[in-house]
Amino acid sequence: MERTGTWICCFVLWWRGAGAQIRYTIPEELKEGSVVGNVAKDLGLQISDVTGRKLRIASQSEKPFFTVDVGRGALVVNERIDREALCGQSAACILPLQIVVENPLQLHRLEIDVQDINDNAPQFLSQKSTLKIAESVTPVGARFPLESASDPDVGSNSLRSYMLNNNEWFRLDIKTLEDGRMVPELIVEKDLDREKQAIHNLVLTALDGGKPVKSGTSLIQVVVQDVNDNKPQFEKMKYETQLRENSEPGLHVLKLKATDLDDGVNGQLRYLFSAHTSDDVKKLFSINPDTSEITVAGKIDYELSKLYRFNVSARDKGTPELEGHCSVQITVIDENDNAPEVVLTSSPSPINENASVGTVVALININDMDSGENGKLSIKVTTGSPFELKPSFDNHYSLVTSALLDREKYSEYNVEIVASDAGSPRQTTSKIINVKILDVNDNPPVFSQPDYNVYVKENNAAGASLFTVSASDHDKDKNAMINYSILDTKFDHVPTSSYFYVNAENGTLYSMNSFDYEKTKLFQVVVQATDQGSPPLSSNVTVHVFILDQNDNVPAVIYPSTLMGSVSHQRMPRSAKAGHLVTKVTAVDADSGHNAYISYRLADATDSSLFSVNLYTGEVRTKRSVSEQDDSSQRLILEIKDNGEPVQSTTVTVEILLEEGLHEPVSDFRPKSSEAERKSTKLTFYLIISLAAVSVLSLLTFLILLIKCARNSRGSSSCCIRRGDSDGYKNPNRNLQIQLNTDGPIKYVEVLGGDMMSQSQSFGSYLSPMSEFSDFTLVKPCSTLDFKESLSVLDASLPDSAWTFESQQVRFFSSSLENPTTDLCCCAFLINAAWHIFSFIAIPPSTRTIYIFTKKSLNSLFSQGIYVTGKHSQCHVVNL
Template sequence: MTKTMGYRDWRWQALWWHHFFLLWTTIDGQTRYSIPEELKQGSVVGNLAKDLGLGLSDIFDRKLRVASEAGKQYFSVDAGKGELVVNDRIDREALCGQSASCVLPLQVVTENPLQLHRIEVEIKDINDNAPVFLTEEKSIKIAESTATGIRFPLETAQDLDVGSNSVKSYTLSKNDCFSISIKELPGNRKVPELVLEKSLDREKQSVHQFLLTALDGGNPVKTGTTQIIITVLDINDNVPTFKRPLYNVTVPENTNVGSILVRVEASDADEGVNGEIQYAFADHTPLSILSIFRLDSGTGEISLVGQLDYESSAMHEIDLTAKDKGVPEMEGHCRVQFAVIDINDNTPEVVLTSNPNPIREDDAPSGTVVALISARDLDSGDNGKVTLQLPKGSPFTLKPSFSNNYALVTSGPLDRESFSEYNIEITVIDSGSPPLSSKKTIQFSITDVNDNPPVFTQPSYSVYLKENGVPGSILYSVSASDLDSGENAKISYSILDSKVQDVSVSSYVYINSDNGSIYSMHSFDYEKLKVFQIQVQAKDQGSPSLSSNATVHVFILDQNDNAPAVIYPSSAAMGSLSHQRMPRSAKAGHLVTKVTAVDADSGHNAWISYKVSEATDASLFTVNLYTGEVRTKRAVSEQDDSSQRLLIEIKDDGEPVQSATVTVSILLEDGLHEPILDLRQKAVEPSKKTGRITLYLILSLASISVLSLVTFLILAVKCIRNSRSSASCCTRQSDCDDYKNPNRNLQLQLNTDGPIKYVEVLGGDMLSQSQSFRSCMSPCQSTVISL
């Protein structure tokens, strides 16, 4: 026994090494290896890296991996050697059953670039299964009158191996009456038959027992046995006979359960109970057949009790017997073959071979491989032919490779700002009737590239700010947006350096870099600064970063923060009384004096009005509301006090009102009528001093007029030459230097009315009769001429 086992072990090792060193072959551009089943884990199948033309470094760099279409991962790749090795036990019978060919398709995926290789591993059968009889003994009843040469079919042995390792022959143990004969059937099937070689004599021997041995063609040979028990019966000498020894039936796989498929019929020449026939499945009929088919023992009708599936088994073979009720019992035999017709009952499906990685929007030109997919359908023929479709307008196409494998590639550039994520729905349709289809959604994202600069909500902003505000208060908040995402869309704000009145704009304002809020550094004074600009920059945090600019125009709004200032009488402006003299002979409307004040504010805040607040005699004097002229309301009488005192209040039109007062002391004197008459006469003939002043005024006016004309001509020529220049060429009222010299165009006025002669400086408000003319040299330069 020990020697026998050693011989078998040696034979097994020799067979294993023989299959292990089989060379791999390439068929139709595919790599194929052949290995025996039941190889130990870690056994080398072949040098996969070398056969695919890859270096050992490519295994790591290109992330080489192996996927099995069978579902279970039987193989793996040795990353250090590039060899394909066995990863798990491989049982050929479990994988392929009785199929003559057993091939495991594998998909080898490499990245950078993404490629798919298909290899096949053929699993060779080894003789690892012995023939097995389904029953341990077979009982046969034979009438003693049975003629020699009659054959009795015996149970065939089942061997899970295929080819030369399957059942090859049968032998019968030594006996005197029977021999064994092998009957060849279509499909290379061998059925043993028991042949009666010598007439039986029940009285001599009623029971015959011997062993039937099945031998396979392996090396070493494996065997299986079953016991044959022959019972010799008395005469019932006619065997039931089927009309046909073989019935061929085609059945669609979607046939309804309960349908009658075929009716077998046998006849017996005997009469009475010896001729009554009952049909039955053969003793060796497997349970898989019994769960699908039912045989009516009386009629011979075979009906369907289970569901047919072409993909599980395309052919079913059933052995039937027809037994009579005679003594001894006689039986006939036939075979029924059911060929299952494929129906399009399997939905095709799309299998994702490789998971798609995120794609940069600037790194996906037309033809970039996004994912590798395959399609499969378990049906056969046209029912298994599939077609893949993409939605119309999709920026992707399917590029076929081999054996229902495809590459999903781009058909144009991708833009993350248009679509940040794609859900590609792939439809697979088979060619059956009616066709079946399914859908598979492949999802992948587009990673952002910093290709969009920040954009402000508007290119320029106008801010109106009241003067005298609190330092640190918010002026305005600008906002910009960026179509990119992540760091590429994070925006920081800053103020570009520029000059405002020769001072950096950063000394006036600062900006919150995170939210774009602009704050004042100190309080603004309208009388010093009326308008300035801020250049704000929004920059993202991409690499490289992108930016854009916006202009913020800040307009300072005037507040009534200046009280009127008295400039005449000058003594009153200095804080003392103004002493004026007038004759007692003055009539109503006599001009006593004129109070003049200016206000540094602008607009309504600079409109000045005059009013007598207190007076020694309120009925004697009045002040003009707008000009400040103090005149008599009536003629002076002898009863009027010689010393009159007026308190004149000067108010602006702002909110709240600002005011100032001036006190005018008037002395009423007798005997001044002569000088007054002389003065009035001299007013007709101006004195030398008055004439000199008038001459100076005329010369000044002429000089300024000439200068203005020359300036206007120069500006006109410059504007023609630089029509597209950003400089301002205009003739208009100035908005520039007035910011530094607030609100007033001072006027010179020669007053000769009444006994007092003076040169008066007036503020040019809207109630004044003066006119201002400016020749604008630039937005912040002007020449002012006041008449």
């Protein structure tokens, strides 16, 4: 390099075809570390991109001749390049490189043109050779081919000429063959005389065209022999034939033919390779010395050599031996014996399942060592995978996505790449490329059920585990990790989270409080499941928490009232007969269902033979007529029990005074005594007068009530008519929950709601329990709604099991009366208007419950009395 000067001139050639391409031209034998070119700049990259985008050389030959200097972005020599070892005698020596730039993935093609330097001198295969020439018979001008020298260099540095040392017997002539090879020939200049000089030592020099010129020499010893004046002659000076590669050893290739005009042993020929035949030819071919038949001796490979040239000699057995020469050329025909090769230029990286169509997955290169049709390649992706191949340039392809991916269906793909050539028979190669799909948070959690029903007994322990909700997520890792929470909904203006708590990890629902069925029967808890993806996805489910009733309320006695003392006092005439109604005990239970089913029992009595109590109605009647021997004061202890488990009970004490002269009230529409007996005393007369006065007063009160109703509701048909925009009460947001229940033969409706107004006041009106039959006159409801028809449908469709419906808006209507007593009467009329459909019992407003019993099942119970409530002089009607 120092003798030839500094001639490292690197230039870059750009052209546009299938894509931009860079070519650098360098001389061979550059020192390690020599700069070839600034590849980063030529690719349009910044120095920071070299490291950040991982610029690297993807493919090289067997040795890494080049590397990238990441600090400068330069392509530098990594190992000494011997052009002759790489490309042999080829005129051009091109090293292809692929430069890969990642993030995003790009592939650039780079070519290195390695220029030859004169680093090899011509060489002869044999440094010394012997040439035998017969005396006298060899005419002047006879030609003898000499061994050709070889020079690995090409172009001007290759072999250019031969030179022979000065002598008077021989001269040198250069013969140029069709393929451009120069063959030196020795020409006899004078007649040879063995007796004068038997051996001639000649020096043959081969010269190349480099600067400076390099040379090689070979010593030729010419031995002058005695006369054998005819040498063998071949029919052809050059034999040509074709041979398929991979031919079997022993296969006939060619047969030569030579003749000798001499007789005897001087005319007997032997065939052999010339002295300068290479060892490679001798390994691949053999020649029969007697028949001149050339056969295959080794493995013929088109990819190693496409053409073989060698010389064959025909030598006689005379003295001296004479020989003739011919040239043999064997052209190898390519066979499709190499399968295509699939090379991954860049290994596939995992891709996200939401990658767009056309995303590059891997870079692929295919090649085939065969030529012609045998080297024409096609490539495809087997069906069944969402990938396809897009050509880049030459035999380079990009594996890209052809459809949207879904990791939940396929977490990875084994993509089979099949490459085929066009030979016959066709050669095929397949390669499996594993492509892993990365998860993206594209699936929200899914609960195992659309909603959940949980049943919890009232009075439960706070903090107890109620239920576990479960959700699953089709994603993986963090995208499938689920946290549970309760949405911030409210119940009675209190956050649901105040009542319940959910374990964020396993979805277990806990109660924060102890529940009371009489206050709340149903909670709706909205549980949210959220994954830990980015962004997080969530889904909700409603958990219906039903509170189950427990028998935790003792029956409450409504009548007889014990507000004035612990003992209720009743009076009864001594003239009472068997079956006389003494009093009626009425009790209610705040529980529901069977827990509220009440029974009555006579627990203790002064005289148990005199009284009995009805198990279901609570009516206390005489079992026999009162006798003179019975004590005037009778004490009864009545036990009231519910039907729950455990049984809850209470007692009420009734003090009954037996009095003489106390008239027995009418207990039946049938006459109980004769008219003479009722008029036997003055007391009867006073009672008649009192009754007439009370009746007149009641009639006047009723007339005044009608007049007031007419004044206050002009334009309406009656005081009871319903008005949607009543001035007496407006509350469109009031909610009322009506629950229909059944308990054996008893069917009832529970009306649940808050107090209508603050500071409510309760008024009570009783029908005398002393009368066996009490009822109001039936009047037709004066509402525009067919109340009878609605209730008839409701009664006919009442199920055997409890069911609940909720009205989003219930309007209450008021008669806006002033007199509480009259209001109560109005309420009684309104309630009694549907007497032919339902029987009603209204209990004090503190319980906020109205029990409605079907008349069929409790006719006898309701016939004995009714209890009605009113608030602030208003008569409340619920539109079912």
